[in-house]
Amino acid sequence: MGKARGAYFNAAVETMSTDEIAAMQHAKLRRQLEYLNANSPFHAGKLAEAGTEPGDIRSVADLTRLPFTEKTELRESQRRQPPLGSHAAAAMEDVVRVHASSGTTGTPSFIGLTERDKRRWTECIARSYWAQGLRPDSVFAMGLGIGFFVGGLPVAAAVEAVGATLLPIGTGASDRLIASIRSMKADVLATTPSYAIYLAELAREEMGIDPAELGIRRVMVGAEPGGGVPGIRAQIEESWNARCTEAIGIADLITIHSAECDVQDGCHFMVPDYMVMEIVDPDTGAAIPLDEPEIEGELVFTHLDRECNPMLRFRTRDRVTVKTGPCACGRTGPRLRCVGRTDDMLIVRGVNVWPSAVKDVVAGFRPEVSGEMLIRMDGEGPKVDPPLRIRVEAGSGAGDGLAARIEQALRARLIVQARVELVPRGVLPRTEMKASLVERNPV
Numbered sequence: 001m002g003k004a005r006g007a008y009f010n011a012a013v014e015t016m017s018t019d020e021i022a023a024m025q026h027a028k029l030r031r032q033l034e035y036l037n038a039n040s041p042f043h044a045g046k047l048a049e050a051g052t053e054p055g056d057i058r059s060v061a062d063l064t065r066l067p068f069t070e071k072t073e074l075r076e077s078q079r080r081q082p083p084l085g086s087h088a089a090a091a092m093e094d095v096v097r098v099h100a101s102s103g104t105t106g107t108p109s110f111i112g113l114t115e116r117d118k119r120r121w122t123e124c125i126a127r128s129y130w131a132q133g134l135r136p137d138s139v140f141a142m143g144l145g146i147g148f149f150v151g152g153l154p155v156a157a158a159v160e161a162v163g164a165t166l167l168p169i170g171t172g173a174s175d176r177l178i179a180s181i182r183s184m185k186a187d188v189l190a191t192t193p194s195y196a197i198y199l200a201e202l203a204r205e206e207m208g209i210d211p212a213e214l215g216i217r218r219v220m221v222g223a224e225p226g227g228g229v230p231g232i233r234a235q236i237e238e239s240w241n242a243r244c245t246e247a248i249g250i251a252d253l254i255t256i257h258s259a260e261c262d263v264q265d266g267c268h269f270m271v272p273d274y275m276v277m278e279i280v281d282p283d284t285g286a287a288i289p290l291d292e293p294e295i296e297g298e299l300v301f302t303h304l305d306r307e308c309n310p311m312l313r314f315r316t317r318d319r320v321t322v323k324t325g326p327c328a329c330g331r332t333g334p335r336l337r338c339v340g341r342t343d344d345m346l347i348v349r350g351v352n353v354w355p356s357a358v359k360d361v362v363a364g365f366r367p368e369v370s371g372e373m374l375i376r377m378d379g380e381g382p383k384v385d386p387p388l389r390i391r392v393e394a395g396s397g398a399g400d401g402l403a404a405r406i407e408q409a410l411r412a413r414l415i416v417q418a419r420v421e422l423v424p425r426g427v428l429p430r431t432e433m434k435a436s437l438v439e440r441n442p443v
């Protein structure tokens with residue numbers, strides 16, 4: 001794995017030039033496509049369908065000649081050929097671990113890793129935690145679920161690879177998590193953004209402990225949008241008196257593919273040696289070149305170095321903004337900010353509204369509000385008839401006309417007509433895992 005040094009865990013990859021990346025990716029892509037053709041009936045079929053042979057792909061840009069892989073195809077592949085699907089590309093005897101992603105339908109997808117896959121994940125995830133400031137002298141309180149979750153054992157392995165001290169506490173025992181932070185003098189907390197906020201509330205209100213005085217210097221969040229939303233980030237940083245950085249990943253590909261450095265201006269794509277990143281137009285699927293300082297689109301990834309469950313142009317449904325300019329940290333990877341999941345987007349009278357953006361506006365009213373809110377709608381969406389109905393939890397000392405002021409701010413910033421209903425503190429559900437910002441009622 002090499003010895004980590006200085007500002008980077010893997011300086012060669014993290015500071016590689018665009019030209020070097022293109023050459024490396026092309027060589028790896030050729031090998032990977034040949035591997036898929038030989039070992040995955042699923043991918044071989046897709047290549048044949050597109051009338052393409054691995055040798056036809058002469059540069060990474062040629063990837064656009066290949067079809068996308070959709071999540072529904074993976075589910076179907078696993079249904080037909082359980083447990084890992086015809087896209088597995090590795091024999092079960094070579095699979096050393098299986099993770100699962102819960103997904104939105106309730107049917108889990110299984111993700112197998114060979115020994116080599118597992119080692120690659122460890123090194124890639126370690127880079128991302130190093131970028132977020134994890135060091136050998138850090139004490140890492142892990143408030144992420146362990147069972148089957150890609151944010152569990154792979155994160156634990158990466159933290160140990162950095163050489164930091166791991167506290168594998170998990171979720172489900174929040175008071176013990178707080179107590180362990182104190183007794184073990186943990187200085188890093190890793191959770192989802194909603195759980196970071198929940199834990200701070202719990203410490204303050206149930207345990208009589210000021211979270212800002214627990215000694216946490218860094219809160220590293222991920223697994224749901226929110227860490228990159230200014231209002232939510234501010235709430236986490238104030239509560240814990242710590243720097244909050246975000247990481248982005250997706251279970252079907254890798255736990256973390258992009259992570260934030262201390263500049264906190266988006267998550268650097270950290271793994272150009274492991275995956276090709278494309279940004280596509282979410283409506284047409286057309287590739288958007290990374291030649292503007294800031295672009296927006298959907299993330300699509302292709303594995304370059306994966307044995308079990310490799311992906312070819314996988315549509316993540318994650319909508320991101322991408323900054324391509326240089327960063328003071330010296331990393332060359334473009335910087336991503338997750339706008340939301342395509343499935344989460346609402347359309348109110350023709351205007352796209354992201355629930356995380358609504359939460360950002362609401363959180364701007366702290367301490368008059370707690371920061372918790374829930375959008376209520378009838379049906380599955382994405383179209384919502386105005387007004388957008390939002391329940392907002394009151395905080396301390398709500399001033400006059402608070403609901404009207406929030407409605408006005410939403411209209412001004414998001415161009416959406418909303419009706420805010422204030423509810424008492426503690427009424428809205430708190431969660432240790434992925435928080436849902438929308439309640440969909442059957443019509």
Ligand SMILES: [Zn+2]
Binds near residue numbers: 261262268327329331
């Ligand atoms: Zn940076």
